[in-house]
Amino acid sequence: MKALSMLLLVVLGLSGWSNAGASERREFCVFDVAGASGFVYRTLQDYHRKAALAGVGLNMRPYTDEDQAVADLRAGRCDIVAVTDMGARKFNDFSGSISAIGAIPYYEDLKVLLHILASPRVDRHLEQNGYEVLGVTPMGAAYLFVNDRAIDHVEALEGKRITVFEGHHDARHMVEYVGAVPVAAKISDFASLFNSGEADISYAPAAAYEVLEMFRGMGSKGGIVDYPVGQVTVQLIARADEFDDAFVRKSRRIMSRLYPEAMRIVRQYERSIPEERWVKISPEAVRGYQEMLRSVRIDMQQSTEDSGMLAAGVYHDDMMTILRKVRCYTNPGAMECSADNRE
Known part of the structure; x- marks a missing residue:
């Protein structure tokens, strides 16, 4: 009996859960037009797993209405919400500017930008009006x-x-x-x-x-x-101070590193479209x-x-200056890189 008790403690410890940990699970509200079967929800299941390894248990809930997900975050029914750039603009104009028209023409530009967003150098821009951005990952051009x-x-x-x-x-x-x-x-x-x-x-x-x-x-x-x-991206938003600084930094890195898997699915959708279309x-x-x-x-x-x-x-x-610098980093010969009226 003692051995069985010890085994249970080891298993619970390895999984990162205890009764106390389970009671502290946070609500993770994910907007996806296709619900739990959608691309965004499935991609963020990897975030869910990695957040647990970082010590934060999340209860994922799918939403097919972005406005409702935003409202539930504001009302405290969600601790983290996953929304599109348009939803993120309601909380942060810095990360919301990622979807500026024509500002990120190529996926290589977006990859460079996501590395920048995971850097502490832009932390001060990712918290506004009582909310903070916990990371960004692609949804596709x-x-x-x-x-x-x-x-x-x-x-x-x-x-x-x-x-x-x-x-x-x-x-x-x-x-x-x-x-x-x-x-x-x-x-x-x-x-x-x-x-x-x-x-x-x-x-x-x-x-x-x-x-x-x-x-x-x-x-x-x-x-x-x-x-x-x-570019359309998925952005995670939470109330400021809901999570400690260590997890916020970890969360942004996790989201940045979802890029390869997210892009694999994005390109799969793009390749599935008939060539003649x-x-x-x-x-x-x-x-x-x-x-x-x-x-x-x-x-x-x-x-x-x-x-x-x-x-x-x-x-x-x-953000507009950062986006211009990213474009000129990946395409230094573009007209805008030498134009007088640069952004």
């Missing part, structure tokens, strides 16, 4: 889903109806800048707006092709423009998109109109 393959260059956007997420003021500014028509949308309904023909264009990660069946809105003429207009664009068109997106960001920051100032207000100046 946002591409333009179009109902007409002829929409393969910037000028073709004029007059087209483009979904814009509620509160995504910078995207609305871009849509209006190119002469397109914004269609108000939420994460819960943007795909249905595109699929039903109420919008000509919608932007989303490649996973939306399968998960949200956005191939329906493409019909026989549409496709996905093979140029990222931004990708709208390949010319090098000239790529440069056109790059310069247009940069011009939109600069226009917002210099605008004296209410809409422009509202849009620019979602960007954190220090």
Whole structure:
């Protein structure tokens, strides 16, 4: 009997749990449009395991409504919430600026940025207004889903109806800048707006092709423009001082190191899209998109109109400078790296 008791103590000790530890488990609320079977939820199960090894037990709960997950964090029903950049903007404009339009065109840029975010050098920016960011990991590049393959260059956007997420003021500014028509949308309904023909264009990660069946809105003429207009990330938010500094630093490193596995799944979704569905664009068109997106960001920051100032207000100046430096680190020959009007 004594031997059995000792064995139980050893097993409990190895697993990192005791009755006291179990009673201290925190609520981890994860937004994923597909719930517990989704890509985000499955990716963050690895975070869940590594947090336990770091001494923090988490009870994962899936949410298919991001607004509800945010509300439950504010109400104290969640200790950590996993949200998209749009959800994170409600708590932190520094990490929320990662999804600035066109600011991170390539995955290599994002990989460099995630290393920076896991560094103590930016700690002071990751806590704002009583909340802190516990880490960032990829969800995939946002591409333009179009109902007409002829929409393969910037000028073709004029007059087209483009979904814009509620509160995504910078995207609305871009849509209006190119002469397109914004269609108000939420994460819960943007795909249905595109699929039903109420919008000509919608932007989303490649996973939306399968998960949200956005191939329906493409019909026989549409496709996905093979140029990222931004990056979508998963960000963990918690109340400040809810966790000790050692775990906060550990959490940010864990999220940064999820990059290879997250990208494996992202690329799997991208490769699963039929080749003929990708709208390949010319090098000239790529440069056109790059310069247009940069011009939109600069226009917002210099605008004296209410809409422009509202849009620019979602960007954190220090993050925009970091993003520009990252782009010029990975692509030093880009025009913006020698331009006078640098961000």
